[in-house]
Amino acid sequence: MGPAIPEPRAVWRGVVETFRERLGLPADAPAVTLLEGNTPLIPAPSIAARIGADVHLKFEGMNPTGSFKDRGMCVAVSGALAAGSKALVCASTGNTSASAAAYAARAGLRCGVVIPDGQIALGKLAQALIHGATVIPIDGNFDDALGIVRGLAARGDATLVNSVNPLRIEGQKTVAFEIIEQLGGRAPDIHCLPVGNAGNITAAWLGYTEATELYGIDARPRMWGAQAAGAAPIVRGERVERPQTIATAIRIGNPASWQGAVDARDASGGTIEAVTDAEILAAYRLLASTEGVFCEPASAAGVALLLKKAEAGEVPAGAVVVATLTGHGLKDPDRVVQEIELPDSASADLEVVAARLGL
Numbered sequence: 001m002g003p004a005i006p007e008p009r010a011v012w013r014g015v016v017e018t019f020r021e022r023l024g025l026p027a028d029a030p031a032v033t034l035l036e037g038n039t040p041l042i043p044a045p046s047i048a049a050r051i052g053a054d055v056h057l058k059f060e061g062m063n064p065t066g067s068f069k070d071r072g073m074c075v076a077v078s079g080a081l082a083a084g085s086k087a088l089v090c091a092s093t094g095n096t097s098a099s100a101a102a103y104a105a106r107a108g109l110r111c112g113v114v115i116p117d118g119q120i121a122l123g124k125l126a127q128a129l130i131h132g133a134t135v136i137p138i139d140g141n142f143d144d145a146l147g148i149v150r151g152l153a154a155r156g157d158a159t160l161v162n163s164v165n166p167l168r169i170e171g172q173k174t175v176a177f178e179i180i181e182q183l184g185g186r187a188p189d190i191h192c193l194p195v196g197n198a199g200n201i202t203a204a205w206l207g208y209t210e211a212t213e214l215y216g217i218d219a220r221p222r223m224w225g226a227q228a229a230g231a232a233p234i235v236r237g238e239r240v241e242r243p244q245t246i247a248t249a250i251r252i253g254n255p256a257s258w259q260g261a262v263d264a265r266d267a268s269g270g271t272i273e274a275v276t277d278a279e280i281l282a283a284y285r286l287l288a289s290t291e292g293v294f295c296e297p298a299s300a301a302g303v304a305l306l307l308k309k310a311e312a313g314e315v316p317a318g319a320v321v322v323a324t325l326t327g328h329g330l331k332d333p334d335r336v337v338q339e340i341e342l343p344d345s346a347s348a349d350l351e352v353v354a355a356r357l358g359l
C-alpha cells in the first residue's frame with residue numbers, strides 16, 4: 001500500500017453556498033459559481049515597515065476572472081436565473097464586463113456589454129469576448145454607457161448586473177466577513193480601497209456592519225476610499241463630465257452608489273480623497289517590486305492613499321490596515337509595458353548571459 005492521499009485541506013464552495021443565508025437570494029435560487037471568494041489576505045511587510053503599521057493586502061485579483069466583481073456577479077447571476085431571465089446587460093470600465101461574460105457563459109445566458117470605446121484595458125476586453133458576450137463600444141464614457149443599460153433593463157429586456165443591482169452589493173459585502181475571519185476575529189482599524197462607481201466601498205461597509213451582529217465584534221474600520229484625481233466626483237462634491245486617469249477601471253464621473261460611499265465614509269469616521277496618477281503608479285510599482293504582488297493600476301489607488309496619509313502622519317502607529325487590491329495586474333498589459341523596459345536580445349552564450357546578469 002502506498003502512502004495515504006491527504007484529505008483536501010478545506011473545501012471551499014464559493015460565495016453563494018458559503019454565505020447563502022445572508023445574500024437575500026430566493027431559497028430555491030441555483031448557485032452559479034466559479035468558486036469565487038476565499039481570496040488571500042497577504043501580509044505586506046515592506047509597506048508595514050515603511051509606515052509603521054500592520055498592513056495586509058486582500059488580493060481580489062485572485063478571483064476566477066481576476067477581480068472582486070466575481071464576488072457580487074455570482075449572486076446577481078444566480079438571482080437572474082432564479083427570476084427566469086434570459087439575458088444580462090452591463091456597462092463597464094472592463095472588469096464588470098469580464099465577470100458578467102464569464103458567469104453568463106456558465107449559466108447559459110446571453111450577455112450584452114456597453115463600454116466606452118478605446119478605454120478598456122485589453123485583458124478585460126479579451127475576457128468579455130472569449131466568454132461570448134456581445135460587446136458594444138460607444139462614443140461616450142462609462143456614465144453614458146450606464147445610462148443606456150439602465151434604459152434597456154427598464155424596458156424589461158434584460159437583467160442589469162451593474163452594482164445598482166442589490167444582489168451585487170450583497171455578494172461583495174462578503175469580503176468583510178472573510179477579512180474578519182482571516183484577521184482571527186477582528187476588523188481592521190483602517191480599510192483602504194479604490195472608489196469608482198462606489199459599489200465596493202458601499203458593500204464592504206455593509207459587510208462590516210452586518211458582521212458586528214454576525215460575529216459579535218464591536219469595532220468597524222475607518223473606510224479610506226481613493227479616487228483618481230482626474231475622476232474624483234465624490235472628493236470634489238460634483239460630477240466630473242470628462243473623467244481622466246490612467247486607472248481606466250475607475251474613470252467614472254458620476255458614481256451610481258455615490259450616497260453609499262458618503263454614508264460609509266461618514267459612519268466609519270473615514271475619508272475619501274484623491275490620489276494623482278503618479279501616486280497610483282508609484283504604489284503599483286512598489287507593490288510589485290517589494291511585496292511581489294501585481295495588481296492593476298486602479299487597485300493600487302487605495303495603497304497610494306495609505307502611503308500619502310502615512311507621510312502626513314495620519315496612520316496611527318501599529319494600526320491594523322487592510323487594503324483591497326481589486327484586480328490583477330495582468331488585466332492591463334499595455335500599462336505594464338509602458339512602465340517597464342523590454343530587454344534587448346543577447347546571443348545564446350553562457351558567458352554573454354553571465355556578463356549581462358552581472359554574475
Ligand code: AN7
Nearest residue numbers: 092093095096196197198199200326327
Ligand atoms: C479594478 O468594471 O466599474 O467603486 O465597470 O475594476 O465598486 O466601482 C470597475 C470598477 C476598483 C471601483 N478597482 O469599484 C466596471 C467598474 C477595479 C475596478 C473599481 C473597479 P467600484
